[in-house]
Amino acid sequence: MKRFLTTWSRYPLIESEVEEPSSLVEAREYCQRKSHFIAYGCGRSYGDAPLGNFVLKTRRFRFFHHFDPQTGELTAEAGVTLEEIIKHFLPRGWFLPVTPGTKFVSLGGAVAADVHGKNHHVDGSFCNWVTGIWLLLPDGKEIFCSPEENTDWFRMTCGGMGLTGLITKVRLRLRPVQSSFIEETIIKCPNLEESLSIFEEYSSSPYSVAWLDCTARGKSFGRSLLMLGLHAAEGELFVSDKKTLSFPVDAPSFLLNPYTIKLFNDIYYSRIKREIVQQRVTYEDFFYPLDKINHWNRLYGKNGFLQYQFLIPKTEAQKAIREILFTIKEYDEAPFLAVLKLLGKGNDFPLSFPREGYTLALDFKLTPRVFSLFRILDEIVHYYGGRIYLAKDARLSRKYLESSYQNLEQFIRFRKEKDLLSRVRSQLSDRLSL
Numbered sequence: 388m389k390r391f392l393t394t395w396s397r398y399p400l401i402e403s404e405v406e407e408p409s410s411l412v413e414a415r416e417y418c419q420r421k422s423h424f425i426a427y428g429c430g431r432s433y434g435d436a437p438l439g440n441f442v443l444k445t446r447r448f449r450f451f452h453h454f455d456p457q458t459g460e461l462t463a464e465a466g467v468t469l470e471e472i473i474k475h476f477l478p479r480g481w482f483l484p485v486t487p488g489t490k491f492v493s494l495g496g497a498v499a500a501d502v503h504g505k506n507h508h509v510d511g512s513f514c515n516w517v518t519g520i521w522l523l524l525p526d527g528k529e530i531f532c533s534p535e536e537n538t539d540w541f542r543m544t545c546g547g548m549g550l551t552g553l554i555t556k557v558r559l560r561l562r563p564v565q566s567s568f569i570e571e572t573i574i575k576c577p578n579l580e581e582s583l584s585i586f587e588e589y590s591s592s593p594y595s596v597a598w599l600d601c602t603a604r605g606k607s608f609g610r611s612l613l614m615l616g617l618h619a620a621e622g623e624l625f626v627s628d629k630k631t632l633s634f635p636v637d638a639p640s641f642l643l644n645p646y647t648i649k650l651f652n653d654i655y656y657s658r659i660k661r662e663i664v665q666q667r668v669t670y671e672d673f674f675y676p677l678d679k680i681n682h683w684n685r686l687y688g689k690n691g692f693l694q695y696q697f698l699i700p701k702t703e704a705q706k707a708i709r710e711i712l713f714t715i716k717e718y719d720e721a722p723f724l725a726v727l728k729l730l731g732k733g734n735d736f737p738l739s740f741p742r743e744g745y746t747l748a749l750d751f752k753l754t755p756r757v758f759s760l761f762r763i764l765d766e767i768v769h770y771y772g773g774r775i776y777l778a779k780d781a782r783l784s785r786k787y788l789e790s791s792y793q794n795l796e797q798f799i800r801f802r803k804e805k806d807l808l809s810r811v812r813s814q815l816s817d818r819l820s821l
């Protein structure tokens with residue numbers, strides 16, 4: 388069936404032929420029949436990675452196959468969401484080893500983007516916890532790959548943005564926890580220098596993330612609220628069932644502008660009254676604050692928004708982030724949301740995003756000006772040896788990719804050798820010649 392399809396940022400909107408097979412037999416027949424295809428999980432990426440002419444939706448692949456209560460190893464179909472894993476396993480004392488800022492993503496999407504969480508500096512990214520992947524190839528053959536078996540397929544599939552085939556099942560290790568609560572510490576960081584140095588000071592904290600105020604000026608430039616967390620040692624094991632709010636319609640386009648964003652930021656920063664606050668919160672409050680508002684992407688109006696998520700090596704972070712925030716200000720733009728994370732050592736999967744350094748994710752209401760602003764930011768990120776996260780990208784040009792993902796050629800050569808170039812294709816792979 389032909390229809391318009393998009394992702395969480397609502398840009399771009401692509402006319403696609405969408406099918407949703409319900410069994411491996413149907414999926415196999417689909418892959419063989421189509422000239423090419425790309426898998427679509429929950430569409431919570433922000434760009435064009437799961438979009439294309441022929442799209443295979445995976446949400447009907449949602450069975451749990453096996454769980455070993457001794458080791459915490461779980462095998463589940465790729466359409467199972469992180470929310471479903473939490474629902475089944477948190478009451479039994481198991482949590483995700485790595486989670487992005489939303490639980491509404493599929494296992495397949497988490498592997499394909501090799502997602503990272505607030506604990507990358509200690510635990511690495513999602514695929515570091517994956518022990519096996521079942522992959523359906525365009526010729527209908529299903530293979531199993533792991534860190535020990537078919538290792539080249541494994542390396543290319545982890546973070547490979549769906550470009551090696553359809554992930555049908557994933558085996559991963561869950562993390563034992565004693566409680567659904569998180570012991571949270573919030574630290575007020577008065578400027579950018581302090582924000583980065585306090586991040587470093589607490590780099591042994593299991594979880595850390597900062598909300599950055601991009602509108603503060605003068606001596607408050609780059610101030611932030613740093614949130615640290617660790618799983619509580621005791622307490623109830625439960626699944627949070629707090630009611631969610633919903634954004635019923637698209638917000639009017641004037642709602643988000645540099646003045647209202649500054650006002651929001653001032654209020655948000657000032658609501659924390661002391662320099663350090665310690666509190667016990669639920670895992671939902673700590674990991675998924677945005678999930679409480681259904682359709683929060685409507686806040687940006689009917690045209691949607693763009694996220695600019697980049698990574699800068701540690702040594703250059705302060706200079707680069709400063710320059711980026713100044714450039715945004717000079718452009719008279721303001722991101723509504725800015726989230727800073729510390730990343731640890733990366734893995735050797737060619738398209739996996741995380742590497743040692745800092746990553747900043749900035750959300751902008753979509754306007755024509757934002758595209759030209761992003762091109763200037765690309766130059767700055769490139770100059771400081773950084774890179775852009777492909778799961779959040781819809782417009783980067785190939786030249787920046789080449790220099791920032793050093794093993795890109797390896798990935799493309801693999802796709803060529805395995806005859807995947809013309810058979811597994813997305814808008815992203817066409818745009819970036821992957």
Ligand SMILES: Cc1cc2nc3c(=O)[nH]c(=O)nc-3n(C[C@H](O)[C@H](O)[C@H](O)COP(=O)(O)OP(=O)(O)OC[C@H]3O[C@@H](n4cnc5c(N)ncnc54)[C@H](O)[C@@H]3O)c2cc1C
Nearest residue numbers: 428429430431432487488493495496499502503548549554
């Ligand atoms: C509020 C919010 C917060 C987020 N926070 C983070 C964060 O902290 N860290 C982070 O890393 N990411 C974050 N993300 C991004 C998100 O985690 C990733 O984009 C993830 O890939 C989305 O999974 P999905 O199931 O929605 O996949 P989709 O968006 O549908 O697809 C993403 C990619 O995965 C591929 N894919 C999906 N399923 C399969 C499959 N079965 N087989 C092969 N390929 C497949 C697609 O082809 C595509 O390339 C966030 C997103 C949102 C909306």
